[in-house]
Amino acid sequence: MWASWRRSRPSPTPWESLGALPAARSERGPSSRSFVLKELLGLVLLVLFPVQPARAEEHWPMQPGIFNSSEKPYRLNREKLNRISASFERITGWRGIHFEHDAWLCLKEAHLTTTGSPTARAIILKVLQERIIILEDHSRSLDIAFAAIRREATYHKASDLPIFSVRVDFEDFRHLRGHPEALAAFDLGLVLLHELVHAAFDRRDPLSLRGASDPGECEALVNEVRAELNLPLRAHYHSEHVIPSLLSDLSFGRLRFERVVWHGGKPRRTIYFVEWPKPFVSH
Numbered sequence: 310m311w312a313s314w315r316r317s318r319p320s321p322t323p324w325e326s327l328g329a330l331p332a333a334r335s336e337r338g339p340s341s342r343s344f345v346l347k348e349l350l351g352l353v354l355l356v357l358f359p360v361q362p363a364r365a366e367e368h369w370p371m372q373p374g375i376f377n378s379s380e381k382p383y384r385l386n387r388e389k390l391n392r393i394s395a396s397f398e399r400i401t402g403w404r405g406i407h408f409e410h411d412a413w414l415c416l417k418e419a420h421l422t423t424t425g426s427p428t429a430r431a432i433i434l435k436v437l438q439e440r441i442i443i444l445e446d447h448s449r450s451l452d453i454a455f456a457a458i459r460r461e462a463t464y465h466k467a468s469d470l471p472i473f474s475v476r477v478d479f480e481d482f483r484h485l486r487g488h489p490e491a492l493a494a495f496d497l498g499l500v501l502l503h504e505l506v507h508a509a510f511d512r513r514d515p516l517s518l519r520g521a522s523d524p525g526e527c528e529a530l531v532n533e534v535r536a537e538l539n540l541p542l543r544a545h546y547h548s549e550h551v552i553p554s555l556l557s558d559l560s561f562g563r564l565r566f567e568r569v570v571w572h573g574g575k576p577r578r579t580i581y582f583v584e585w586p587k588p589f590v591s592h
């Protein structure tokens with residue numbers, strides 16, 4: 310989510326009124342609101358990253374969905390899958406979302422609660438219906454800061470679906486410190502949602518200096534999710550480089566989140582930070 314390769318969401322869908330959701334992997338139906346239609350209308354063919362040489366294509370799923378890697382070194386264990394599904398539960402309000410057989414994200418037993426973000430639900434439903442996402446565990450990698458996405462092939466030869474790998478460094482999240490509000494706004498599920506927006510809508514991150522003050526196209530949608538969850542909004546894309554003192558040999562990456570809080574009838578901008586020791590997270 311941070312740089313070119315190092316890279317780390319309307320209204321309810323018609324399904325949501327049903328209470329229990331159908332299995333998104335096996336059924337198709339209207340899943341988006343006006344913003345999704347706008348995105349589709351404006352869709353241009355975009356290659357996020359250069360197509361890499363084929364990697365074990367025979368192991369790629371042929372259906373759309375979010376899958377655990379089938380490659381042993383990158384396969385997420387159950388604890389990590391549970392961390393993702395628990396975070397997605399909080400963000401979407403879908404109680405019961407889980408990884409079936411530790412292999413794919415399943416909504417079959419999910420029930421919509423009164424909480425959660427409609428935008429996040431629309432993003433995840435779109436991905437589950439139109440993309441193949443393979444989750445890979447890259448913990449303790451200095452090449453991955455939190456999470457990153459890579460397009461594996463323009464289209465799956467057999468299914469005609471675009472395929473992406475989302476690489477996650479779970480260890481990086483252990484180094485995060487900051488205000489509880491900022492930590493909630495930058496939790497595992499929201500970081501993954503950023504990557505899913507890349508895949509679902511072909512959105513890009515801001516280049517060069519612009520990212521210092523602009524959250525970018527992906528974070529703009531994730532900020533809609535944060536707003537629906539009453540979380541502060543990310544103010545910029547690129548992390549700030551912080552050196553606590555001249556004597557310090559440890560530098561920190563820092564992200565700023567903001568929210569307008571009303572005090573005595575007047576709006577006041579409140580700032581929250583999340584930071585991490587850079588050497589422990591990335592090069």
Ligand SMILES: [Zn+2]
Pocket residue numbers: 310311316317503504507513514527
């Ligand atoms: Zn990104």
